[in-house]
Amino acid sequence: MIFLNRILTTSFLVAAVIGLSFGGASIVLAGDEDAVTPGQRAAILKTFRDEVTPFLKAYCTECHGDKNQKKGDVSFASVFGRPGAGEFRRQWQSTLVNVKDHSMPPEDAAKQPADEERRKFVEWIPKVKYLNPKDPGAFVIRRLNKTEYGNTLRDLLGVDPSVARELPDEVPGEGYLNTLSPLQTEQYLLIANEALNRALGPGDGPATDRWKQLFGAPPASGADPRAAAKNAARSLTRSAYRRPATDEEIEVLLSVFDLARENKLDHPASLRLMLKAILVSPQFLFITPAKEPPANQSIAPLDDYQLASRLSYFLWSTMPDAELSALADRGKLNDPAILRAQVKRMLLDKRSQALFDGFGAQWLGISGLREKRFDPAKFPEMTPALRTAMYDEARLFFDSIIRENRGILDFINGDHTFVNESLAKIYGLQEKISGPQMRRVRIKDANRGGILSMPATLAMTSFPERTSPVKRGAWVLEQLLGEHIPPAPPNVPALEKQDKNKIANLTLRQRTELHRTNSVCANCHKIMDPIGFGLENFDAIGRWRVKDESGGDIDARGELPGGKKFSSPKELKAIIAGRKDDLARNLAEKLLAYALCRQLEGYDQIVVDRLLENLGKDDDRMQTLITEVVTSYPFTHRRIK
C-alpha cells in the first residue's frame, strides 16, 4: 500500500488571468516575478479599499458575510484586513467566475451592480496575487515517510525496502506525519536492528564486501581503532545524513562507539552500534539543513545538500545517488542548467517510478485500487492480479508520458496503453495477448485511450457492485479540472434508499437524474452527473457495454453548463481536452504542492502563473512541467523566519 505524507489538496477554480491594469494604464509583466513594485502593490490595495470593499459590502456580504455560516462555502467576513491571504485564494477565483458571468449577485437579489462597477470589480480580482510579498514558504524539516524510509535503507544498506513494512501507513496532511506513538518509534529501533542483521549478517565472521563498503577496511593491527571509527562515521553520515556531518555530530557517534568499547564489545560490534545510532538519529530520519541559516536574512536559497535531497525525494522517493551527491559536494546544484540536466537524467532513471506511486496514483485517485473490493458475484474476474494489472497500466501510461516527454493532453487523448492478458479482455482487444506480462498496445477505438476511459480510474470511481456517474463526474471535476465540490449536505438519501417501487423500472441514469428534481442537490449534480453519464458505457470494472444493470440502453448523451453537448465517451473526452488550461493549472498546482510538501498559499499563485506560461511555450510537455517545478523559486528557496 502506498500512502504519502505529501499534500495534494490544493486546487483553484480556474480563472484566466486578466491583463493587469493600474489606473487605466496597462502594465505587461516582464519576465521577472518581482515586476510589481511596492508602489504598485499599494495601488492595488488602495483599489481594494476604495472600490472592491464597497462593492463587497453592497452586493455580497448580506449572504456571504458570516464567518461561521459560509453560504456556498464563501464568506468575506475576514477578507477586509488581508485580501491576499492564502485561505481566500479559491474564494477569489470562484468570485471572479461567478460575478463575471452574472451568476452573482443572484437574479433575485435586491440590488445589482452597474456594468461598470462589475467590470472594475472583476478586473481587480486577478491582481490579488500581487498583494503578497515574494515568499518561498517555509521548508520545515520533515520525517521521511514510510516509502522514503524503506527506499533509503535499500540504497544505504542494500536491504529490501519491505524491511520497513511494519511502520504505520500515513495520511497526507500537515501536523499528522510527525507524530509517532512510542510503540511506533520503537519500531524504528527494531527495523534498524533488522536492517543491520540483513545487511551485515551476525557479524562474527570475517569482514564481508558490504561490511568493507560501509565501514572501510578493518584497521591494521596497532592502528588507532578510534581513528578508524571516526573515518567510518564521516563517510557513513555523508550518505545517511545526506550532507557532511558537523564535528559535534561525529563526536556523538564516537561516544556511542566508546560506549560499546567500554562494554567490552569488539571493534566490528562497536562500529555496528554506531551505525545503529545513525539509523535512529533525527539527522537520518529527517531531511535537515547542512548549515545554520544566515542570521540577518528571512529568506535563503537551499544549500546544495538540501536541494539534492529535496530533488531526490521528489522524483525518486529516496536519498540522492552518487552523482547528485558529488554535484552537491562541488556546490554545482544552484546552477539552473545543471539542475535541469539532473532532472532529465533522474526522470529517465527507473527510480522515477516513485513519482507515480507517490504523486501520480494520488492525483488519479487510484492509490487504494489494489485494496478495493468488488462484488465477487457480479465481477468474479476482478481478482487481485487484475487490480494490480490495472494499477500497472496507469503507472506505465503515466511513466510513458514523462519518459517520452509528451504533452499533458496525452493524459486525456493518449492513443497507446499497456495491457496483459487479463486486462486485454477488459478492453475486449482482438489481438492475441497472453501471459501476465504488461506490454504496450496502440488504441484504435477513439472511445478508449487516456485516463478518462482507463479501467483503473473507472473502477476506482465505482461502487463494489455498480458504476457511479456521480463519483465519476466528481472525479473529473476535482482530480482533473481542479474544481471544488462541496460535500453533500446531511440527510440526503443515497440512491439505494430511494423508494423501491418508484424506481424499479428506471435505469441508473434515470435514477441518478432524480437528484436534479431536488433543488438542494441540483446545483452540484447538474454539473457532476452529465460527465458521469458520458462514461456510462464503461461498467464498474471498465468494460464496454451498451446496456446498464437494469437492462436499459445506455444513454451517454449529456450537456455541460455553457451548452457543450456530447453523445459518447469520445466526445466527452474532446470537451475535457478542450479545457487544457484548467487541466494544466490543476496538474501544475498539485505537482508543485507535492514537490514542496505543503499546501499552496496566496504567494504561490505568481509562481504557478509563470510556470504555466513557460509550460505553454513548450507544448505543455511533462518534463518541462517537472523541470519548471524543480527550478521554481519556492523549490529552491526557503523562508527562515
Add this chain to the structure above:
Amino acid sequence: MTKNTVLDRRACLKGIGVTLALPLLDSIGWAENSGGKPARPPVRLGFMYMPHGVIMDQFWPAGPEKFLTEPPPAIEALRPVLNQCLMVKGISGVPIKPFNGAPHALELSTWLTATLPNADHRNKIDIAISADQIAANHVGGFTSLPSLELATMPQTHKENQEGLNEGYYSHCSFRSPTQAVPAEINPRNVLNRLFGKADKPGTAPRHDPLDRGMLDLVIGGARDLRKKLPQDDRHKLDEYLDSVRAVERRIASIENRQKDAALEKAGVGPSRRNASDSAPIEIKIPVGDKRSEYMRVMCDLNVLAFQTDTTRVSTYIGSTPNGVTYPELGLGEHHSFTHHQNKAETKAKVAAITAFNISQFAHMVIRMAKIKEGDGTLLDNCIMMWGSGLEDGNDHTRDNLPFIIAGGGGGSLKTGRFITTKGNQGDLLTTLLACMGVPLDRPIGIATKTIKEMMNG
C-alpha cells in the same frame, strides 16, 4: 538481556499457528506506584469507539428500574456484568458550529477532547490534549507503556470536510493540541512489541543491552542540531526526540521489571509486584479477515495489557467513521445505513451493527470480570467506556451521546444503574478522570463540573 529472564512463571500463549512465549510476563499483576503504600490495584481507564450513533429506542433503557431486569436490546450482550455497568443519559456532545458540514470528522475528534478544532488553522491538527492522554501523563510513568492506542482500520482516510485536516477523521487521541496519536491496527505487532517476539519464544533479546545508552547519546547529540533550526523545525524535532525518550524509558522499565523478577526468583529481596491469581489470558491471532475475530483480538490485547500492568490507559477505535462493512451480518457500509430516514428495515440494520459492536465490548469486559485481582477482579479496577460520538446518525444529533461504562473504577463508580442527568461530554470525561484520581489543572474542553451522581462518596 541475560538468560535468567526465563522464569518459572513465564506463560506460553497458544495462538493459531503460533506459540508465544512471553518474556515480559515473568511476573504478572501490577507494580506498586511507590514503595511502602499498601497494595491496592491501580485504576485502569479504557475507551472503545463506534461511529455514527445508535438507534435510540434500542439503546436507552425504558427506565431506571428496568435497567437490570429488562436491558435494551443493544446491550443484551452485557447482561452477565450489568450490575457492574453504568448508563447515563443526558450527556451532550460539543456543538459543532462552525463545522456543520463535518459531523463525522468531529464525532471522533471531539470524543475524548470535548473541544472543537481551531477554526483558524483547520487544515492543521490543532485541538486539545485528549482525556486518555491526560490520564497517561499522570499514570504512564508506572508502566512500560504510557498508553495503548488500537484501531481496526488504517487511519489514512482522506476526506476533508469543512477544510479540516484529514487526521480529524480517524483519530481521537491527541498527545498535545497539535499531535494526533496514531493507533496500532496490526494485532501481531502489538503482541510482538508488548509481550515478546513471536518467532523466537523466550530467547530473542528484545533490545540490545546498550540501546538505552545509545539512545541517550543520540538524544543528547541532537541538541546542536536543534540550536541551528528555526522555531517550527525545533517543534518537529522535539516531537521526535520526545518519542525516543519514551522508548528509552520503556526499555528501562522493562529492564527493571526483569531485574525484579530475577531477584525475586533468586530469593533476594522482596517482590514489589502483586501477583494475580489468574494466568495470563490466551491470545489468538485470527487468520482470516472476520471482523468479529479482528475486533476481539484487539479487545483481548487490551485485557492482557491491563492484566499485566503493561499500561493503564487504552483507547480502541473499534471502527472509524469511514467505510467499515459487516459481511458477517450480511451488511455493507455502516455509514450509509445510518441515514435510515426512519425506515424500519434500515434501522434494524443499524441496530444489528450496534449490538455487534457492543458484544465485542462485552466480550472484553466479561473477560476482565473473570480475572482475579487483589480482593476482586480486574474489572472492579477498570473504567471501560464504550460509546459513539453521535446520538442519531440519521440527523447527526448529539444531544444524548450514547455510551455505557463497565467496571467499578476501584470503587469510585456507582454501577448497576441507569441514570438521567444534564451535562456535557467534557463533564463526563472530567468525571472519569476524577474517578481515576487524575488531578486536573483545568476542566476538559467544555466541561463545567463533575457529575456527582455517577460517583461513590
